Amino acid sequence: MSCETETAIALRDAGQKVTPQRMLILCTVRHAREHVTAPGLIEEVRRAYPFLDPSTVYRTLSSAAALGLVSETDMGAGDTEYEWIGKDRHHHLICRSCGDVTSLDNSYLDSLATALYDELGFRADLGHFAIFGVCAPCRARSGAAAGD
Amino acid sequence: MSCETETAIALRDAGQKVTPQRMLILCTVRHAREHVTAPGLIEEVRRAYPFLDPSTVYRTLSSAAALGLVSETDMGAGDTEYEWIGKDRHHHLICRSCGDVTSLDNSYLDSLATALYDELGFRADLGHFAIFGVCAPCRARSGAAAGD
DNA sequence: CTTGCAAATGCGACCAGTTGCAGTTGCCAT
DNA sequence: ATGGCAACTGCAACTGGTCGCATTTGCAAG
Known part of the structure; x- marks a missing residue:
């Protein structure tokens, strides 16, 4: 089973929709070599899909954190970092x-x-x-x- | 020794100035019955001194946290709460x-x-x-x- | 008391993140 | 294939917090 399929199943099981935007966002977090900040993530996903709105990124991260897929960590100085929870x-x-x-x-x-x-x-x-x-x-x- | 004096000494010992604004802010935190948020604190200190600028409140809280006088806690949902460290x-x-x-x-x-x-x-x-x-x-x- | 210096303040601009709303769309049932 | 519904998106407005700059001021030295 590919990691994309796993992500899709987790969303679906939680009663949430599997949209291309969300898949792009979550797979970008999942494959990041280190922690990502929201602005950094926005910049990166917009390289692949320039029309993707920042509020969608924040909402997706928030949902994923609530589902336990992604961790949100306050690293101080206003930097919240996200990481895929393996x-x-x-x-x-x-x-x-x-x-x-x-x-x-x-x-x-x-x-x-x-x-x-x-x-x-x-x-x-x-x-x-x-x-x-x-x-x-x-x-x-x-x-x-x-x-x- | 009064709690105000203690606060003043802590600031002075750290090479910082003791201003009326800072005393008002820190004493308000110190005497709060529960945790305070920045917006709530701003509202309260401006009742006593309406000209006090919000950036001063944030700066004072940040300095006090760095000095270990006040704790900053991310309570989730974007709420950072402050409490006097007794x-x-x-x-x-x-x-x-x-x-x-x-x-x-x-x-x-x-x-x-x-x-x-x-x-x-x-x-x-x-x-x-x-x-x-x-x-x-x-x-x-x-x-x-x-x-x- | 005066002076000088560096910390602090207030102001306005800026940035990051949130929220409400209208429209879109994924997904399920028929 | 069609319809319905609720989750989602994009947009614009809003909120909370940060930052640079000019001015003010606390405080120590003389």
């Missing part, structure tokens, strides 16, 4: 000092999800987190790291 | 189904912060998280809860 979930650590973004394996949040479920009955969608802080190199560089 | 940190569980927002004690994220620090050297600012998912009542109501 089988592997991961998160990001963002350094406030140098701006470096590194990946964080999902296992770190697994125990949190388990605790929320076991103790509170809350099934958390821990799809994609951007965790802000200060990275090890910056802490070492600032010299105040000893105070932590 | 001694007790807490987080929110937001149900995608019914929209209910409940508080989550910080202890749930303490072990995550510890793991990030011990294993990766990353000092996380886990100031305020909005965790999306489905709450226990909604899961029970949907009947599909057994499949989890």
